[in-house]
Amino acid sequence: MLAVHEVTKRYGTIAANEDVSLVVRSGEVVGLLGHNGAGKTTLVNQVVGIARPDSGSITVDGLDAVARPEQARRHCAVQAQASVPIDGLTPALAVELVGRIRGGNKADVRGRAAARFERLDMTAWKDRPTDKLSGGVKRLVAYCLAVAVPTPVVVLDEPTNDVDPVRRRLLWQEIRREADSGAAVLLVTHNVHEAEHAVDRLVVLEGGRVLTQGTPSQLTAGLRDRLRLELRSSPGRRPAPPPGVEVNDARDGLLNATVSADDAEHVMSWARAAQRNGEIETFAIQPASLEDAYVQLTAAVAEEAAG
Secondary structure (H helix, E strand, O other), rough: EEEEEEEEEEEEOEEEEEEEEEOOOOOEEEEEEEOOOOOHHHHHHHHHOOOOOEEEEEEEOOEEEEOHHHHHHHHHHEEEOOOOOOOOOOOOHHHHHHHHHHOHHHHHHHHHHHHHHOOOOOHHHHOOOOHOOHHHHHHHHHHHHHHOOOEEEEEEEEEOOOOOOHHHHHHHHHHHHHHHHEEEEEEEEHHHHHHHHHEEEEEEEEOOEEEEEEOHHHHHHHHHHEEEEEEEEOOOOHHHHOOOOEEEEEOOOOEEEEEEHHHHHHHHHHHHHHHHOOEEEEEEEEOOOHHHHHHHHHHHHHHHHOO
């Protein structure tokens, strides 16, 4: 449904995207993962025809999105990162108007919107002016606007920003439902933890290039003998890891580290003792995650660039 082949986009001497290739098939959710500035939104802008690549090709539902962007856009639903300006309208009316503009039947658009509002637990707000809604609810409305009518390709740029944890879970289920109905979903995110449980495949961008791509299990295969240790310090203390443990991140009283599975028993004993002594408040040991693989991958790239 969506095919990006060797796309390069430069702004002066800066390569926002360089030789980027990816495919999103019908019924699939593909996550586009990367730090801020990695080139994710630039790529999305080219997919939907807002920007034109310097080289390479983009195909949306069999249409050349570079040569015929206006046609390709008709086959593509987009939730942009920026907020949608719909003040003065209610969510129900806004979705109905967008659905009608995009050629949907009035009754069908209303029916799909009502069902989606209910699944996202938004019914209480559907008839309330949007300027009276919280940022998280407005973000959910923006998603409903994007998918007001069915399209072969759905592009979502950070759809869960500002959404509360409960409705964020509901939104991930709704995104999965969209793919299960046959859409090809490209999901742009920097939330590694959530992406791991929501996507079929991941494409990791760094510095405008594709670092790697594959299923979450493929990307974490190299860490199957590793465990993640998470320590939270007591008030006024800074958590310190067991001797010899590889620290991934330490800030705001929270420390994440990676340990060998063979050392799990020793680390567990150390953590229990540290908790009894008041050095830490809580700890958790769990299998290494996609986030650990992502941190390891991007750190290796940074080291290579530095030296």
